[in-house]
Amino acid sequence: MVQSLDRLKESPSQTAGPYVHIGCTPNYCGIEQVFPEDLGSRMLKEETRGERIRIVGRVFDGVGTPLKDALVEVWQADAAGLYPSPQETRGKADPAFTGFGRSAGDMATGEFVFETIKPGSVPFKDGRPQAPHVTLWIVARGINIGLHTRLYFGDEGAANEADPILARIEHRSRVATLIAPKTVEGGIATYRHDIFLQGEKETIFFDI
Amino acid sequence: MSGGSFYQRDRRWHPPAYDPGYKTSVTRSPQKALIALDNTLSEMTGPVFGHDTLGPLDDDMILNFAKDGEPIGQRIIVHGRVLDEDARPVPGALIEVWQANAGGRYRHKKESYLAPLDPNFGGCGRTISGPDGSYRFRTIKPGPYPWPNGPNDWRPAHIHFSIFGQGFAQRLITQMYFEGDPLIWLCPIVSTIPDKAAIERLIAPLDMANTVPMDARAYKFDIVLRGRRSTLFENRMEGN
Numbered sequence: 001m002v003q004s005l006d007r008l009k010e011s012p013s014q015t016a017g018p019y020v021h022i023g024c025t026p027n028y029c030g031i032e033q034v035f036p037e038d039l040g041s042r043m044l045k046e047e048t049r050g051e052r053i054r055i056v057g058r059v060f061d062g063v064g065t066p067l068k069d070a071l072v073e074v075w076q077a078d079a080a081g082l083y084p085s086p087q088e089t090r091g092k093a094d095p096a097f098t099g100f101g102r103s104a105g106d107m108a109t110g111e112f113v114f115e116t117i118k119p120g121s122v123p124f125k126d127g128r129p130q131a132p133h134v135t136l137w138i139v140a141r142g143i144n145i146g147l148h149t150r151l152y153f154g155d156e157g158a159a160n161e162a163d164p165i166l167a168r169i170e171h172r173s174r175v176a177t178l179i180a181p182k183t184v185e186g187g188i189a190t191y192r193h194d195i196f197l198q199g200e201k202e203t204i205f206f207d208i
Numbered sequence: 209m210s211g212g213s214f215y216q217r218d219r220r221w222h223p224p225a226y227d228p229g230y231k232t233s234v235t236r237s238p239q240k241a242l243i244a245l246d247n248t249l250s251e252m253t254g255p256v257f258g259h260d261t262l263g264p265l266d267d268d269m270i271l272n273f274a275k276d277g278e279p280i281g282q283r284i285i286v287h288g289r290v291l292d293e294d295a296r297p298v299p300g301a302l303i304e305v306w307q308a309n310a311g312g313r314y315r316h317k318k319e320s321y322l323a324p325l326d327p328n329f330g331g332c333g334r335t336i337s338g339p340d341g342s343y344r345f346r347t348i349k350p351g352p353y354p355w356p357n358g359p360n361d362w363r364p365a366h367i368h369f370s371i372f373g374q375g376f377a378q379r380l381i382t383q384m385y386f387e388g389d390p391l392i393w394l395c396p397i398v399s400t401i402p403d404k405a406a407i408e409r410l411i412a413p414l415d416m417a418n419t420v421p422m423d424a425r426a427y428k429f430d431i432v433l434r435g436r437r438s439t440l441f442e443n444r445m446e447g448n
Binding site: 007014019024033039067073084098100140145146197198199205 | 211214216217218219221222223224225227230232233234235236237238239240242243244245246247248249250251252253254255256257261263265266272273291292293294295302304305306314315316317318319330331332333334368370374375376377379380381382383397398400401406407409410431432433434435
């Protein structure tokens with residue numbers, strides 16, 4: 001026998017199930033007396049620095065039906081590329097920006113919406129810049145372990161071309177699944193980003 | 209805690225995305241391989257929520273929705289510690305929980321089980337782990353309930369847990385089961401976890417030492433999040 005590493009195993013994941021909103025966005029599902037507001041429902045304040053944008057989309061299953069019971073979370077840097085996290089050591093992020101958002105998706109259409117700002121660039125481990133991006137995490141009934149993916153911005157062509165993570169993706173035709181095209185809706189820059197769990201257009205999911 | 213990259217997730221320990229026994233996973237499971245992404249700051253950082261996020265009854269599901277009395281059911285305390293894979297405490301972890309009432313009914317528009325709602329039970333709570341990683345909340349033991357999967361599938365009594373560690377890569381949702389429940393071993397969702405030893409990590413034992421005599425029993429549920437490397441000895445990047 002060799003020595004033991006004495007390491008614990010991570011708690012195994014289980015699906016968030018159909019009622020994830022009770023715990024994560026209770027106000028949204030009609031339980032309004034417990035928490036004053038749903039966590040992650042407001043990413044911005046008046047004084048938050050940066051360009052206001054909206055991220056919208058839906059999550060589709062393998063037969064093309066939009067999920068109406070998904071929960072989508074986003075995590076992103078501020079306009080200067082700093083994370084509002086104790087683990088951020090390069091500087092102090094905008095105190096008026098949470099960096100974290102959570103959307104239950106509309107119960108009728110499944111559309112998720114985030115009112116946020118466009119993030120700045122964050123360095124890769126070797127110091128090269130990454131293209132501006134938002135991390136997404138998706139859970140739902142039928143998803144046994146949360147899915148990590150990223151959103152890159154369609155109007156950042158040169159930065160996306162130079163991004164070290166996008167550059168490593170072997171199947172080049174799949175890179176587009178991570179890039180949200182820009183439109184302007186109601187005067188606000190809007191990035192429409194649908195996520196496909198399966199099929200020809202299957203979104204790239206990461207093992208982080 | 210230092211801010212290195214996280215240990216690789218053991219994907220064979222977790223449930224696979226696709227498990228035909230859990231029918232909804234069939235069309236909601238990615239079919240292509242996940243793409244390995246060496247942790248960057250985007251994965252190593254994560255939102256941290258202060259104790260000022262919490263209201264005084266957030267960790268008390270017996271009282272946080274009570275209207276004209278307390279909810280019906282078995283009064284329990286759930287407590288434990290949030291640790292990482294190196295058995296170090298994870299302080300400041302936000303834990304959100306949700307569950308059915310004592311009859312197995314959720315307070316949700318899309319829920320159709322015939323068991324009644326309890327007017328005094330909402331079914332959501334949250335807390336933040338202390339400096340030693342410990343947490344606790346008070347609730348009513350949830351009931352088992354039938355669900356549309358097979359013609360006669362039942363969920364064992366369970367509490368859903370959502371946990372934020374210190375990096376977004378640690379983000380985890382799981383479920384806690386109760387010692388001695390025979391439905392655990394019949395459940396298609398539990399069975400998505402391939403390894404019996406892994407399932408047992410989600411079964412909370414009765415903890416008599418932490419019961420409140422003449423009031424509430426206690427169950428202990430420790431949660432393990434991914435461990436992380438120190439920042440001192442990062443790999444050199446490959447040259448591309």
